[in-house]
Amino acid sequence: MxxxxxxxxxxxxxxxxxxxxxxxxxxxxxxxxxxxxxSVIDTDLIAHSLTAPGGAAIPAIRHAFGAEFINADGSMDRQKMRTHVFTDQTAKQLLESILHPQIRQACEDAAQTAQGxxxxxxxxxxxxxxxxxxxxxxxxxxxxxxxxxxxxxxxxxxxxxxxxxxxxxxxxxxxxxxxxxxxxxxxxxxxxxxxxxxxxxxxxxxxxxxxx
CATH class of the missing domain: 3.40.50.300 (P-loop containing nucleotide triphosphate hydrolases)
Incomplete structure (x- = not known):
């Protein structure tokens, strides 16, 4: 597709x-x-998978924001990140620049195999x-x-x-x-x-x- x-x-x-x-x-x-x-493709679920332990976005998030935004299990600390980007527009844009291209690609990949x-x-x-x-x-x-x-x-x-x-x-x-x-x-x-x-x-x- x-x-x-x-x-x-x-x-x-x-x-x-x-x-x-x-x-x-x-x-x-x-x-x-x-x-x-x-065929339902949920961008929130994709974003969660990207920021879960071993998620594809974790290395870039660690590099951009520091290890303090990564939990011990290797996932992004969502609560800490949510608070951070809510009060810092630059940080919000930085996180989006990491996640949005990966979410878009994942959506396109999922659409290619959609059967509905x-x-x-x-x-x-x-x-x-x-x-x-x-x-x-x-x-x-x-x-x-x-x-x-x-x-x-x-x-x-x-x-x-x-x-x-x-x-x-x-x-x-x-x-x-x-x-x-x-x-x-x-x-x-x-x-x-x-x-x-x-x-x-x-x-x-x-x-x-x-x-x-």
């Missing part, structure tokens, strides 16, 4: 960029789409990245009200309300995200209703694939 000069997947495979704010329910929807037969009718790239910062919009066919936004996001993340990650709000402030606003959306799933509903939305969207994507 080669990549075209424009950066998009060059064959007729439909490529979806799935995004949403923290706590919006991206993983839930991605798992539902995968169960229906979509269409591909879903899960990209939390899809709108913010400035490059993903040119590489996909459609943007799927997983949306819910901000209070629901805050409650979910506080329960899931044991973060304080201010910690969650600070992360949300670093992301694009809900309004901007929705402006870029081709498709929207409201994840604030009951799971059964979310599943129904996902199934309808899956059928829509299959029809688009058949018409390509």
């Amino acid at each position: 080669p990549i075209s000069p424009s950066g998009r997947i060059a064959d007729k495979t439909l490529s979806i960029g799935l995004t949403g704010g923290i706590g919006s329910g991206k993983t839930t929807v991605a798992n539902l789409l995968a169960a229906l037969g979509a 009718k269409y591909i879903v790239f899960v990209v939390p910062l899809l709108i913010e990245s400035g490059t993903w919009l040119q590489r996909i066919n459609r943007v799927l936004v997983i949306d819910c009200d901000e209070e629901t996001q805050i409650t979910r993340v506080m329960q899931r990650n044991q973060f304080s309300r201010e910690q969650v709000c600070s992360i949300m402030r670093a992301q694009v606003t809900r309004e901007i995200r929705l402006q870029h959306a081709d498709d929207v799933i409201n994840s604030a509903q009951e799971l059964a209703q979310v599943k129904q939305q996902v199934e309808l969207l899956h059928q829509k994507y299959l029809q688009m694939c058949a018409q390509a």
Whole structure:
């Protein structure tokens, strides 16, 4: 599945960029789409593998930031790095310069062997990245009200309300995200209703694939 000069997947495979704010329910929807037969490529999972013990990005991170950012097991100290880059824009850009090319290559490698009718790239910062919009066919936004996001993340990650709000402030606003959306799933509903939305969207994507 080669990549075209424009950066998009060059064959007729439909490529979806799935995004949403923290706590919006991206993983839930991605798992539902995968169960229906979509090929799901999650950039967060790729980033975690790159920074796990023996990960491909560890040598460059150690060189750029120092051994104090590497745990005893050889993985990146994510909490320490998160705190560091959140307060230092230069450090954030440096980390991105290490991870983003490797994530992009891993996504392209995974796309080459994808077996699903269409591909879903899960990209939390899809709108913010400035490059993903040119590489996909459609943007799927997983949306819910901000209070629901805050409650979910506080329960899931044991973060304080201010910690969650600070992360949300670093992301694009809900309004901007929705402006870029081709498709929207409201994840604030009951799971059964979310599943129904996902199934309808899956059928829509299959029809688009058949018409390509």
